[in-house]
Amino acid sequence: MSELHKFIFEGLPVRGMLVRLTDSWREVLQRRAASNDAFPEPVRVLLGEMAAAGALMQASIKFDGALVLQVYGDGPVKLAVVEVQSDLAFRVTAKVVGEVVPHAQVEAMLNVHGQGRCAITLDPKTKFPGQTPYQGVVSLHGDQREPLQKISEVLEHYMLQSEQLDTCLILAANDDTAAGLLIQRVPVEGAGNLGQRNEDEIGLNEDYKRLAMLASTLTREELLTLDADTLLRRLFWEEPLHRFPPQTGEDGPHFACSCSRDRVGRMLIGLGRPEVDGIIVEQGRAEIGCDFCGTKYHFDAVDVGELFTPTPQQAPGSAAIN
Ligand SMILES: [Zn+2]
Secondary structure (H helix, E strand, C coil): CCEEEEEEECCCCEEEEEEEECHHHHHHHHHHHHCCCCCCHHHHHHHHHHHHHHHHHHHHHCCCEEEEEEEECCCCEEEEEEEECCCCEEEEEEEECCCCCCCCCHHHHHCCCCCCEEEEEEEECCCCCCCCCEEEEEECECCCCCECCCHHHHHHHHHHHHHCCCEEEEEEECCCCEEEEEEEECCCCCHHHCCCCCHHHCCCCHHHHHHHHHHCCCCHHHHHHCCHHHHHHHHHCCCCEEECCCEEHHHCCEECCCCCHHHHHHHHHHHCHHHHHHHHHHHCCEEEECCCCCCEEEECHHHHHHHCCCCCCCCCCHHHHC
């Protein structure tokens, strides 16, 4: 069962989280394979790591809405997307346009010409009029303009740049499990600094540095195979670790897609009647597959006719009379 574990280090300005996507991650891959469109192995690893990271980021900011990680690539992978809702429902997809070589990393997949970008969008569930989603964008390079090879490094960079948070992120994924460990310095807010985040502490807090160092000894293999108890004990047995009850099942990370026939219908209306009629004439029906979950929606000539017939506006209460 997929699970999310939160913990703090008592008396220290550091918190952590561990996520393991198991059944939910396998469902994502099975759905993709079932529609005969499996991603190449390096893309599966990338998406698994992004899914784990997205769950960790959503759980750490507790945002009421969707957190969307999008990497726009200039190489064989044009786009990789992970969306995580506040209830930790997640879905992923990617657009692969060229050959992805075995074991390709971020640069070879997404940043061949140095133009790759990673966007983090926070899309609130309820918006006030005119409100647009918040978006932060970072390049796929480090401070010395060196191309980054791991998505964890890109996201650490983002957290530091835009959130002023020291963050250590360790991610790994295979076809069984997608997992991540996050260690983060908690901004100290209090009377002494008038509620301001203590930015002077960036990169300087000794407790954070020690705990991040311990976390960074974790191997990919350990992260993918060890259960949470064993993993946290092994890393932090000398530290004042305090754990909270794990989130699993419906409260934990789980796969869910928000696509619907209604939304696909609205998308077709957006295309315009001539375009959609053209598809019907050519193919007999329009088939639209969801890139995230693989569900196929079919619209025949009758459906299309209904779609483009405006529904008559009913006066309040008129439905009861009819
Ligand atoms: Zn879907």
